[in-house]
Amino acid sequence: MTVTFVDVDVRAILRAGGEPFDKIMEAVNTLKPGEGLRLLATFKPTPLLHVLGSKGFTHEAKELDGGDWEVLFSPSGKPPANAASPGAATVDKSVWPEPVQHLDNRELDPPEPMVRILATLESMAQGDVLSALLCREPIFLFPELAKRGHSWRGAFEEDGSTYKVLVRVGAAKEAAA
Amino acid sequence: MIGATLSRWTMSYFAAALVALMTAEGLMAAGYGYPAAAIEAPETLILVHIVTIGWLSILMCGALFQFVPVLIARPLYSDALPLPTLGLLLTGLVALVLGFLQLAGHAPAHFAFFPAAAVLLGSGFALVLWNLGRTLWSARPLPLPARxxxxxxxxxxxxxxxxxxxxxxxxxxxxxxxxxxxxxxxxxxxxxxxxxxxxxxxxxxxxxxxxxxxxxxxxxxxxxxxxxxxxxxxxxxxxxxxxxxxxxxxxxxxxxxxxxxxxxxxxxxxxxxxxxxxxxxxxxxTIELNSRMAAVALGHLAAVVILIAVLLSFGALRQHIAAVVFLTCFGWLSGLGLAKLYKIVAFLTWLECYGPVLGKAPTPRVQDLVVEGRALKWFVLYFVMVWVATAALLLGEPLAFRASAGVILIATVGIVAQIVRIRRLADVSATARLPAGVHAPRLLFSLVKPV
Incomplete structure (x- = not known):
């Protein structure tokens, strides 16, 4: 089966310091059956590979000359896994408000970054957004966020060593309601 | 669901593995197997397989069920398989030991222990490969550590x-x-x-x-x-x-x-x-005890490489292969295993107990679960005696080897006692130990709530 690919180039948004997640998900949601997505980014978007993987896409990532990345997402023909699970796998098309809390946890020993994020979230109001910088993907944080009904979006920054995560308090509960 | 949760049976794997390690050390101290018996004697083979399957492989499998998901940020393919897998590996090991005893004439000859061991261990490891293989397959392209x-x-x-x-x-x-x-x-x-x-x-x-x-x-x-x-x-x-x-x-x-x-x-x-x-x-x-002891274990890997090179240059590798295998198993692999267990058990126990209430109630830090000074002396004793035992093997001193194996057993018991204390939260102050909503952890498995 030949797949036609819809191009989405988010390099300009990334270079301007923007967050292209909404644009990508918008493009994914307008794909016709059998269509794939050709994404151009300034780094390898590892978390996005997982998000689209859970929506039933396989991917093929390659580094282009000049350090940019091209990722081809093809529909695998399988139904999306974990469609009902909360968190990043849920397609949340809404635009999130600006973060009200900023944490820089890059110099903290594990698991302090997780402790600080969860403690700060407890003091925030429903719908508020927290932004945190970390030195790696917070693998053990995500299940805890899901249990508490928070939503998150995260990715490595352009430098490839800082991981930025945005957490919205109670957003998963809201979306499910 | 992105992320990794606690593997329910990893503690059971660790416990079984540590029992096998102490059993093997006890047998060595008692003079069972090499150097009292020949290197290819059934007694030696029993000892070797208790170490490599019972201790090292079961330790590694338990650790991989927990850490492959961390390496690839994906959940384990099946959380239900690890328990039957452990059952197959342990019964398979028992059958294998009985098979070797049969070779030595110490077990009834009419039971098919070896074919039983082949079936049990074969299916146990097949389940390990299936579970981890499916988990890894879903995460292609894989990061380097996962490869x-x-x-x-x-x-x-x-x-x-x-x-x-x-x-x-x-x-x-x-x-x-x-x-x-x-x-x-x-x-x-x-x-x-x-x-x-x-x-x-x-x-x-x-x-x-x-x-x-x-x-x-x-x-x-x-x-x-x-x-x-x-x-x-x-x-x-x-x-x-x-x-x-x-x-x-x-x-x-x-x-x-x-x-x-x-x-x-x-x-x-x-x-x-x-x-x-x-x-x-x-x-x-300032790095924690586990990272310092891991560095010592890495030094032992270097020592293994150097020992092999030296023995090869003297044409004496075959003659001293037992010392090489001993140093590999106890200096490098077991040293690293014990050092990492000391951290992993503390971290997983902390996450299991306090993860659900983080931010909602005051909780101890991970380092509050351990008393490094107490564990350090056992680790030092362990590594020093591994060197003595290796030297005893190289010099052909069976009694010195048995004595040092006995001290290695004591040091291991010391480290295991520290790990049990971590699991029991014994070193956390009584006031901080169990905030509201926290349940004491079970020794042999983790209580995991589904996400």
Whole structure:
């Protein structure tokens, strides 16, 4: 089966310091059956590979000359896994408000970054957004966020060593309601 | 669902593994197996398999069920399989031990222990490969540390395959000529695939991630890391595939293994450079006991490489192979295993108990679960006595070996006692131990609430 690919180039948004997640998900949601997505980014978007993987896409990532990345997402023909699970796998098309809390946890020993994020979230109001910088993907944080009904979006920054995560308090509960 | 949760049965694997370790050390102290018996004697083989399957492989499987999901940020394929898998591995080990006792004439001859061991261990490891393989398959393309694990899994497959061939030939279930030749000439391949390809190579891959994580060091994926992976994989493939081909075609196995050894040395040097970089570039200046003891274990890996090189240059490797295997199992693999267990048990216990209430109630830190000063003396005693025991083997002093094995057992019991205290939260102050909503952890498994 030949797949036609819809191009989405988010390099300009990334270079301007923007967050292209909404644009990508918008493009994914307008794909016709059998269509794939050709994404151009300034780094390898590892978390996005997982998000689209859970929506039933396989991917093929390659580094282009000049350090940019091209990722081809093809529909695998399988139904999306974990469609009902909360968190990043849920397609949340809404635009999130600006973060009200900023944490820089890059110099903290594990698991302090997780402790600080969860403690700060407890003091925030429903719908508020927290932004945190970390030195790696917070693998053990995500299940805890899901249990508490928070939503998150995260990715490595352009430098490839800082991981930025945005957490919205109670957003998963809201979306499910 | 992105992320990794607690593996329910990992603590059961760790407990079973530690019991096997202490059993093996007790047997060595009692003078069972080499050097009192011959190196190929059933008694020695019992000892070796209690160490390599009962302790090291079960430890590694338990750790992988927890840490492969961390390496690839994906959940484990099945949380239900690890328990029956552990049952198969343990009963398979018992059957194997009985099979060796049969060879020694100490067990009734009419039971088919070897074929039973082949079936039980074969299915146990097949379930390990299936579960971890499905987990890894879903996360392609894999990050480098996970690729080390994949090569490790292929190697355990090869080790078990050869082991099954040996068991079926020794148990009289087959007399196929290639299988018989493999049984008589293929033992070095079985040992290299198990200790090198499975246990060492997997440990190298996981160490890239764990050491970087616990010391706030950069994650490596550059030329040296890729080089260590490709050259190491070539060494293992040469030893296993080339080795089996050489045995079956009656070519020179020695030549094949020499090429594999040179490749293995190259991979080790690249890996050593990476580890030096991780320790030097770490952001965390004072490092915890587990990272210091892991460095000591890495030093023992270097010592193993040097010992092999020295013995080869004197043409005495075959004569002193027991010392090499002992130093590999106890200085390098067990040293690293015990050091990492000390951290992993504390971290997983902390996450299991306090994760649900983080931010909602005051909680202890992970380091509040451990008393490093107390554990340090047992680790020092352990490593010093491993050197004494290795020297005793090299010098042919069986009594000194037994005595040092006895002290190694005492040191291990000391470390295990610390790990049990961690699991029991015994060193957390009584007021901080159980905030509202926190349940005391069970010793042998984790209470995991579904997400």
């Amino acid at each position: 080390f694990v994949v090569v490790g899994l292929f190697s355990v497959g090869a080790t078990v395959f050869l082991g099954i061939v040996f068991a079926l030939v020794l148990g009289g279930a087959t007399s196929h000529s290639h299988f018989v030749t493999l049984t008589s000439a293929g033992v070095p391949i079985h040992v290299i695939a198990g200790l090198g390809g499975w246990l060492t190579f997997t440990a190298l891959g996981v160490s890239y991630r764990l050491l970087a994580m616990f010391m706030l060091a950069p994650e490596l994926s550059g030329v040296t890391t890729r080089g260590a992976f490709y050259v190491g994989t070539a060494a293992i493939a040469m030893a296993i595939i080339g080795g089996v081909a050489a045995v079956c075609t009656e070519a020179n196995l020695q030549t094949v293994l020499s090429v594999a050894a040179i490749l293995g040395l190259g991979a080790f040097l690249l890996y050593a450079r990476d580890m030096q970089h991780i320790y030097r570039a770490r952001k965390r200046r």
